[in-house]
Amino acid sequence: MNYNSALSGFHKLSIDDKLNKIKEMVELTDEEINRLRVTEAPVTIENTIGVMTVPIGVATNFTINGKDKLITMAVEEASVVAAASNAAKIARKHGGFKTSNTGANMIGQIQILNVMNPEFASQEIISRKDEIIKLANEQDPILVKFGGGAIDIETRIISTVTGVQLVVHLIVNALDAMGANAVNTMVEACAPLLEEITGGDVNLRILSNFADRRVVRSRAIFDKEMLGGEEVVEAIVDAWAFADADPYRAATHNKGIMNAISAITLATANDWRAIEAGAHVYAAKDGYYSSLTTYDINEEGNLVGTIELPLALGIIGGATRVHPVAQTCLKIMDVKSAMDLAEIVASAGLAQNLAALRALSDEGIQKGHMKLHARNLAGSIDGISTELADKIARQMVKDGKVRADYAEELYKNMK
Numbered sequence: 374m375n376y377n378s379a380l381s382g383f384h385k386l387s388i389d390d391k392l393n394k395i396k397e398m399v400e401l402t403d404e405e406i407n408r409l410r411v412t413e414a415p416v417t418i419e420n421t422i423g424v425m426t427v428p429i430g431v432a433t434n435f436t437i438n439g440k441d442k443l444i445t446m447a448v449e450e451a452s453v454v455a456a457a458s459n460a461a462k463i464a465r466k467h468g469g470f471k472t473s474n475t476g477a478n479m480i481g482q483i484q485i486l487n488v489m490n491p492e493f494a495s496q497e498i499i500s501r502k503d504e505i506i507k508l509a510n511e512q513d514p515i516l517v518k519f520g521g522g523a524i525d526i527e528t529r530i531i532s533t534v535t536g537v538q539l540v541v542h543l544i545v546n547a548l549d550a551m552g553a554n555a556v557n558t559m560v561e562a563c564a565p566l567l568e569e570i571t572g573g574d575v576n577l578r579i580l581s582n583f584a585d586r587r588v589v590r591s592r593a594i595f596d597k598e599m600l601g602g603e604e605v606v607e608a609i610v611d612a613w614a615f616a617d618a619d620p621y622r623a624a625t626h627n628k629g630i631m632n633a634i635s636a637i638t639l640a641t642a643n644d645w646r647a648i649e650a651g652a653h654v655y656a657a658k659d660g661y662y663s664s665l666t667t668y669d670i671n672e673e674g675n676l677v678g679t680i681e682l683p684l685a686l687g688i689i690g691g692a693t694r695v696h697p698v699a700q701t702c703l704k705i706m707d708v709k710s711a712m713d714l715a716e717i718v719a720s721a722g723l724a725q726n727l728a729a730l731r732a733l734s735d736e737g738i739q740k741g742h743m744k745l746h747a748r749n750l751a752g753s754i755d756g757i758s759t760e761l762a763d764k765i766a767r768q769m770v771k772d773g774k775v776r777a778d779y780a781e782e783l784y785k786n787m788k
């Protein structure tokens with residue numbers, strides 16, 4: 374599907390007009406549009422009493438690997454979608470985002486206790502690798518049929534406060550699935566064989582969210598002039614260097630990246646807790662917690678940004694398959710594989726980070742936030758029209774008084 378993601382004036386349209394525009398571009402059916410209006414939980418959990426709704430916004434201007442992408446983000450925080458779209462516009466001038474990845478391998482862990490000779494047991498496991506992999510793959514013939522499945526075994530001997538433990542890693546190519554179900558089934562099935570081989574006792578058998586074999590990188594060149602000139606570029610690099618060196622800043626810096634990453638993960642009904650866990654452990658992979666992005670200045674003085682993080686995202690199975698909203702979002706983003714989705718997510722994370730660093734190093738973050746906050750405050754007044762809410766929001770920003778009581782006062786005077 375080919376469309377142009379640079380939709381000027383999109384933000385000024387009503388929700389229906391926005392939907393009609395997307396419908397035209399992405400060839401959505403009425404049914405697919407209606408799915409976005411779901412008000413009942415399409416997946417069930419225990420003791421369900423309702424649904425929590427958050428807005429879905431479309432980030433514009435993204436070009437990823439030479440293709441334009443509209444990106445759906447489900448997030449309660451104002452400014453996130455606009456900021457990502459602005460940063461994507463700045464990257465667009467130099468071709469947008471270019472990505473690469475390490476493939477979709479996940480790790481399943483099997484913890485073995487009470488092993489008499491862990492080194493010897495470890496060698497035994499490796500020598501019977503084919504047998505273990507075969508047993509694992511018998512659990513998921515469909516994954517194997519499509520070219521995925523268990524591909525390798527690794528062992529680790531770790532010292533813990535309760536003694537030495539032997540840990541086996543089953544490496545599984547999850548293809549288009551997130552992989553948790555397949556991996557967990559496989560490690561459970563392999564446990565008795567591993568007990569027989571090692572003479573130990575298996576305790577935990579579970580997927581690791583440290584998906585360091587499923588890493589995605591995205592890179593973009595952000596135009597110097599569009600950023601605001603040399604000084605802004607240098608200030609952004611200094612802002613990044615702060616996060617690179619200081620975990621207190623890195624936590625906030627990476628939180629900003631996750632604003633985009635978790636929002637797309639949620640819009641596609643993927644497991645955002647798994648993605649968050651993987652991102653933060655990856656940020657600490659060198660022994661200290663640091664930034665998920667890096668920045669540099671190229672010969673032309675433009676800013677070169679990169680992001681690298683694990684992204685265990687699926688497009689088949691789990692809630693993604695059954696959630697109607699997720700299905701429509703995948704269609705809008707024109708996602709054909711889990712890797713397509715991961716490349717979008719990484720690129721949006723980089724865009725979000727650049728936007729935050731630029732705002733922070735320039736005018737500060739509050740100005741933009743306040744405009745949207747004012748609009749939200751005015752819009753929450755019972756029965757208010759869109760026009761009046763906009764007018765009141767503008768007035769509050771102008772007067773420097775963005776507060777609920779002032780919104781009410783202006784409403785009384787203006788209605």
Ligand code: MEV
Binds near residue numbers: 629738
């Ligand atoms: C707010 O949601 C995110 C930021 O704090 C990120 C950052 O500081 O880089 C603006």
